[in-house]
Amino acid sequence: MVKKRRKIKRRVLEMPLSKYQSICYKIFGKRASKSTQIAYIKRAIERAYIEVRPEAYIAYAWMNGVIGAVAGVAFIFIYLFLLPGMGIILPTKLLIIVIPAPILIGAMAYLVTMMIPESKANSRKKDIDNKLPYALNFLAAMASAGVTPALAFKSLAEQPIYGEVQKEAAWIYRDMSIFNIDIVTALRNAANRTPSIKFQEFIQGAITTITSGGDLKKYFFAKSEEYMRENRRNQKEFLETLGVLAESYVTVVVAAPLFLIVMVSVMSMVGSGGGGSSLLIMYMVTFIMLPLAHLGFAVVISSMSPEV
Known part of the structure; x- marks a missing residue:
């Protein structure tokens, strides 16, 4: 059982990279690990549920910027040499757009890559806010049956119908079952990394209820009714x-x-x-x-x- 848990823990810690991301990490990994944007991108990829190390993602963004700049240089070469050689003469006014193309394309590729985690986090936030009332009904039903909070979140993690809420519950149960973290700390970690303010408020209320010895069943039902009214x-x-x-x-x-x-x-x-x-x-x-x-x-x- 201990060996199996160690294997699962090792598999969780080893976040897989695509072949292209692996090449980017081999080239820029050491420099990316010293980047000042590590803290920002770590927070962003956690909120976006992107299973990539922060330094690997920064290296990936840098490589996209370099490739964009190379594409811009190729565009200049085509404009200045290849097209005139084919007898195609374009207006010289276009040079104002063509000359800065490497910088513009490279910067755009880099910025778009760095904005992807925040965009995915906003999409997750919307999905969590939409499905949270129904997920709380499920948790309330589990609490009514006398199920412990850990098993309630485990059951919620096995219900893909709840979308991103199911992933948040899976992370909470992962922290408790694999990393041997107590439920209060696991919930606090979930509140810190979730992109949804509603889910954060719900988790903080659950922490307060647990630490004060309150009734989780009543709390789940109350929050479920509150969010259902807001949803309507x-x-x-x-x-x-x-x-x-x-x-x-x-x-x-x-x-x-x-x-x-x-x-x-x-x-x-x-x-x-x-x-x-x-x-x-x-x-x-x-x-x-x-x-x-x-x-x-x-x-x-x-x-x-x-x-x-």
């Missing part, structure tokens, strides 16, 4: 906002383009010599403005949609 209120507000968006959609995306197309068509028939520009406007409305408007409304509604 959020869904009601979303439906009201969705009604406003539906009216805006009909006005902006359906009625306005039809009115514009009819108006341009009439003006092109009445006027003289403006058929080419009128046709260009209709093409822009049909193939650029309308798809972008549809996409914009879809993205806004998708980002606002709460968990039902």
Whole structure:
């Protein structure tokens, strides 16, 4: 049993890297371990549930920046030598954009890579906030059956339907079962690394209840009811906002383009010599403005949609 636990612990500590990340770590690993961004990126990848060492991720970001800069140099070479050799002459004004391409592309690749953990953490936060009321119902039901908190979090960790809450519960149970950490410390660690303020408040309340000898079953039920009421209120507000968006959609995306197309068509028939520009406007409305408007409304509604 001890050997098995040691194997599991070793497997948890050894965070796997892809082949590309391994190459990045071999090249930049030593320098990355001395980076001033270690603390920031460690916090970010924990919140994002990315199983990569901080120095390995920084090395990965540096390598992406270097590759972006090399791509920028290749772009300059193509612009200055390859295209003229093929008889393609581009305006010299484009040199203002082409010359700084290595710096711009490299910096963009580096910054995008460093922003990925925070983006994933925000996505996890939204998923945790959406599924937390239902996960608390599960914990309350387990507490009603007389199950200990450790086994309750273990059972929650085996329920993938709860999304990122299930991963948070898995981390809590991992700390208790593999690292032999007491439940209060495991919960405190979970509160420090979670991206969700709601889940953090719930964990801190659970710590207070446990240390003060309170009734966890009542606490779970109370928080479940509180979050369910808040969830219903959020869904009601979303439906009201969705009604406003539906009216805006009909006005902006359906009625306005039809009115514009009819108006341009009439003006092109009445006027003289403006058929080419009128046709260009209709093409822009049909193939650029309308798809972008549809996409914009879809993205806004998708980002606002709460968990039902």
